[in-house]
Amino acid sequence: MTDMTVDDSAADRLESALSGRIDRSAMDTVANLAHQVSLPELTRLVHTTTPLQSAVLFRVLDKDGALAVFENLTPSYQADLIQNLREPEIADIVEGLDPDDRAELFGELPANVTRRLMSGLDAEEREMTTAVLGYPKSAIGRYMSPEVLSLHEDWTAAEAMEVVHSRIDGPETVYLLPVVGPGRVLLGVVSLRNLIAADESTVISEIVRDSISTHALTDREEASRQFLSHRLIAMPVVDEEERLVGILTMDDVLDIVDEEDAEDIARSSGSEPLDRSYLSSTIVRLVRSRIVWLLVLAVSAILTVQVLEVYEDRLDQVVILALFIPLLTGTGGNTGNQAATTVTRALAVGEVRVRDLGRVIWRELRVGALLGAVLGLLGFLVAGLVYGWAIGLVIGLTLLSVCIMAATVGGLMPIIAKRVGADPAVFSNPFISTFCDATGLILYFSIATAVLGLS
Template sequence: MADTTEGTEAADRLESALTGRIDPGTLDEIAGLARLVPRAEIARLVHTSTPLQSAMLFRVLTKEEALDVFEDLPPAYQAELIGNLREPEVADIVEGLDPDDRAELFGELPASVASRLMKGLTPDERSMTSAVLGYPKSAIGRYMSPEVLGIHEDWTAAQAMEVVRARIDGPETVYLLPVVGPGRVLRGVVSLRNLLAADEDTIIADMVRDSLSTHALTDREEASREFLSHRLIAMPVTDQEERLVGILTMDDVLDIVDEEDAEDLARGSGTEPLDRSYLSSTIIRLVKSRIVWLLVLAVSAILTVQVLEVYEDRLDQVVVLALFIPLLTGTGGNTGNQAATTVTRALAVGEVRVRDLGRVIWRELRVGAVLGSVLGTLGFIIAGLVYGWAIGLVIGLTLLSVCMMAATVGGLMPIIAKKVGADPAVFSNPFISTFCDATGLIIYFTIATTVLGLS
C-alpha cells in the first residue's frame, strides 16, 4: 500500500512538473519522478499531455520503455509526438515498431518525413512496411502483420519445429501456424500445441485443419468482427490467389474494433471522433469535431419549424395541443434511436444483413406497435383525466402511430446506409431524431384534426 501511495504522489508531482514552466532543473526533476511512477501511469500521462510535454517525458525513458508507451498511442498522436522528438530518438522508436504499426504511423506523417524514416530502416523492415502500406487504409491488409511463419505441408513435424525454434523471435505469433503449399498457397493451419504433441515423423499435411482466413482487401471492420465472432487467436491473410501474405492477431483486431466503436458512438451522438485523448485535444479541435454536426442538425431542424407553421391555425383553435409537442417528438426520437442502435449493432456483428431488410421492417413495426400500445394507453388515461377524453384519444393514437413509424424508420435507415456504402452510424440518432420530429408532428396534427373536427 505504501508503494502504491508513493507512486500516486510521484505521478501527481510529475504531472504538475510537466504542465509547469520547463527549465534544466525541471527536466532533472521529471527524470527523477519518472523512475518512481508505474509504467501504466507514464503511458496515461503521455496520452493526456500535449505532444511537447510528452516529448519531454519520452526523453527520460529508456528505449524499451519509450517503445512500449509509443505503441499504445493512437497513430495521429504518434505523428504529432514524432515532430517534437530528436532524429535519433525517432529512428530508434520507428525501427522497434512492428511493420503494421509502422505503416499506421507513416500514414499520418507528411510524405517527406515518412520517406526519410523509411530510408533509415533495414532492407527487410523496409520491404515489409512497404507491403503493408500498399493496401488501402480501409483494408485489413493495412493492419495485418507480414511477419508470418508459414510451414510447408510436405515437412515433417520435426522439420517444422526446427524452423519454429530458429525463427521464434521474428513472427507476430507462433501459436497458430499457417500451412502453405507450392507458391505459398494457404492450405490450412496447425496449432503449436498439436505440433508439439505430434510424432517427429508426422507429415504436416496429415495434421492440417481448415481455418477461417480473410483476403487482404477485405474491409477492416468486417474482418475484425468475423475474427471476434469466431473467437480466434489469429487468422491468416491471403491475396486474391489465396497466397499467404500475413496474419491478423488479437491485438490488431481489438485496436480496430475499439476505433470503429468509438467512431460509431461519436457519430451516433452528433460529433466526429477525436484522434487523441480529450485532455490533450485543443479547444479548436474539440469545436471542429462538433460544429459541423450542429450546423447540419440546425438546418435540418428547420423542417420541424415549417411543419409547425403549416399547422399554426390548429394550435390557435386548441392551444392545449402545444403542451404535448415535446412529449410526442421526444418519444418518437427516442424510439427511433433505440431501433437504430439495435440494428446498427446487429449489422456490425453480422447478425443482420442487407437482404434482411424486409424482416427487420416487419419486426420493428411489431415492436413499435407494442411499445406504442403501452405508451398510448398511459397517454390516453392521463391526458383524458386532465384535459378531456377527446384530447386523451388524440394523444393515445398519436403515441401508437409515432412509435410504429419511428421504430420502423430507425430499423430501416442503418440498412439503407449499409446498402449505399455509407456508415450506418451517420444515419443513426441525429438524422432519425430530426426526421421523426417532423413526421411525428404531421401525424399528431392529422389525428387531432380528424378526432377534434378541426378545420
Template structure:
C-alpha cells in the same frame, strides 16, 4: 486512466517546471521509470507537446517503445516532430510493420519517405507492402512477419524451426502451412505440435484455416475474427497466397476504432483523432459544428410544420402542451431501433437483404410499444382533459411509435445499401426526422378527432 499516485503528481510538477538542468532531468527520469506504462501513456497524451516530448526523452528505450506503441497514430505523429532524430530512428525501427504504416499515414509525405528510407531493406519492403493496401482494408493492419511451415516437415522439425525463428514473427501460436508458392494449405496450432509424435507430418496435422483476403474490409474481418474466437488469422492475396497474419491485438484496435467512430457519429459528432484532453479546442469544435449545422437546418422542418398547423393550436391550445412529449417519444423510439439495427449490422446478425424482415420486426415492436404508451396516454390525458383529447393522445402515440420504429430500423440498412456509414444516420438526425413527421401525424389525428 487518470494518474492518482504521488509519483505521477511529482512527474507532472516536474514537467510543468520545464526541467533544463541535468539534475532535474535525472530526477524526472527516476520518477517516471517507477510509473506503470498506462500512467506514462496518460501523461504523454494529456500534457502539452513540449512537456510530453521531455517526458518521452527521459524514458529508457524499452519503456519509450511500449508507451509509443500505446499511443494513437495521430498522437505518435505529433510526438515524432518533437523528438531527436536518433530517438525517432530507433523507435521507427522497433515498430511492427503494420504499426509503422499507420504512423506514416499521419506524417507529412517528406518525413514519412525519409523515415522509410532509413529502414533496412527487409523492414522497408514489409512496410511498403502494408502501405500498398487501402486504409480500410485488413491488409493495412496485418503483420507481414509470419513464421510458416511446409507440409512435408515432421512435427519435430517444425518445433525446431519454431525455436530457431521464434523471435522474428509477431505470433507463433498459430502457424500457417504453405506450399512452395506460399499458397495457404491450412494452419497448425503450437499446442498441437507440442503434444504430437515428432515423426507425424505437418501436412497431416494441418486443418482448414479461417482466413481473409488482404483487400477485405477491416471491420468485417475483425468481427469474424472474434466470432471465431481466434488468436490469429492468416491473410492471403487474391490468389490464395499467404501475405500476412492478423493478430488479436490488432483486431482489438480495429474494433475499438470502429466503436469510437460509431459512438461519436451516433451522438452527432466526428471522432477525435487523439485523447480528449490533448485535442485543441478548435479541433473539437470542427468535430461537432458540421452536424450541429445540419441538424439546425433540418430542425427548420419542425418549425414549418408548427406554422402550417398554427390555426389548430389557436383553436385548441391544450394541444401545444403535449408536443414535447410526442416529439421526445418518437425520437427515443427511433433511436432505440436505429441503435439496435446498427449493432446487428456491425456484428453480422442482419444484412441488407434482410430489410423486409427488419421492417416487419420493427412494425410489430413499434405497434406494441405504441399500444402500451397509447393506452397510458389515453387514460391519463382523458382523465384530465376529456375523452376527445385522450383519444387524440392514444392514437398519436400508437402511430408515432410505429412510424419511428420502422424509420429507425430502416435508415441504417438504407445507409449500408448506398455505401454510407450506418452511424452517419445518427440518433440526432432520426430525432429531427421523427419530430417533423410526428407533428404531422399528431395534428392530422387531432383535426379528424376534434373536427378542427
C-alpha cells in the same frame, strides 16, 4: 497499497513538473520521477499531455520504455509526438515497431518525413512496411503483420519445430501457424500445441486443419468482427490467389474494434470522434469535432419549425395541443434511436445483413405497434382524465402512430446506409430524431384535425 500510493504521488508530481518551465534542473526532476512511475501511468501521462511535454518525457525514458509507451499511443498522437523528437530518437522508436504499427504511423506523417524514416530502415523491414502501406486504410491488409511464420505441408513435425525455434523472436505470433503449399497457397493452420504434441516423424499435412482466413482487401471492421465472432487467436490473410501474405492478431483486432466503436458512438450522438485523448485535445479541435453536426442538425430542425407554422391555426383553435408536443416528439425520437442502435449493432456483428431489410422492417413495425399500444393506452387514460376524452384519444392514437413510424424508420435507416456504403451510425440517432420530430408533428395534427373536427 503503499506501492500504488507512491506511484500515484510520483505520477502527480511528474505531471506537475511537465507542466512547469523545463530547464536542466527540471529535466533531472522529470527523469528521477519517471523512474518511479509505472508503465501504464507513463502511457497515460504521454497520452494526456501536449506533444511538446510528451517529447520531454520521452527523452528521459530508456529505449525499451519509450518504445513500450509509444506502441500504446494512437497513430495520430504518435505522429504529433514525432514532430517534437530528435532524429536519432525517432529512428530508434520506428525501428522497434512491428511493420503494421509502423505503417499506421507512416499513414499519419507528412510524405517527406515518411521517406526519411523509411530510408533509415534495413531492406527487409522496408520491404515489409512497403507491402502493408500498399493496401487502402480501410482494408485489413493495412493492419496485418506481414512477418508471419508459416510451415510447409511436406515438413515433418521435427523440421517444423526446428524452424519455430530458429525464428521464435521474429513473428508477431507463433501460437497459430499457417501451412502453405507450392506458391505459398494457404492450405490451413496448425496450432503450436498440436505441433508440440505430434510425433517428430508426423508430416504437417497429417495434422493440418481448415482455417478461417480473410482477404487482404476486406474491410477492416468486417474482418475484425469475423475474427471476434469465431473467437480466434490469429487469422491468416491471403491475396486474390489465396496466397498467404500476412497474419492478423488479437491486439490489432481489438484496436480496430475500439476505434470503430468510438467512431460509431461519437457519430450517433452528433459529433466526430477525437483522434487523441480529451485532455490533450485543443479547444479548437473539440469545437471542430462538434460544430459541423450542430450546423447540419440546426438546418434540418428548420423542417420542424415549418411544420409548426403550417399547423399554427390548429394550435390557435385548441391551445392545449401545444402542451403535448415535447412528449410526442421525444417519444418518437427515443423510439427511433432505440431501433437504430439495435439494428446498427446487429449489422456490425453480422447478425443482420442488407438482404434482411424486409424482415427487419416487419419486426420493427410489430415492435413499434406493441410499444405504441402500451404508451398510447397510458396516454389516452392520463390525458383523457385531465383534459377530456377527445384530447386523450388524440394523444393515444398519435403515440401509437408515432411509435410504429419511428421504430420502422429507425430499423430501416442503418440498413439503407449500409447498402449505399455509408456509415450506419451517421444515419441513426441525429437524423432519425429530426425526421421523427417533423413526421410525428404531421401525424399529431392530422389526427387532431380528424378527431376534434378542426379546420
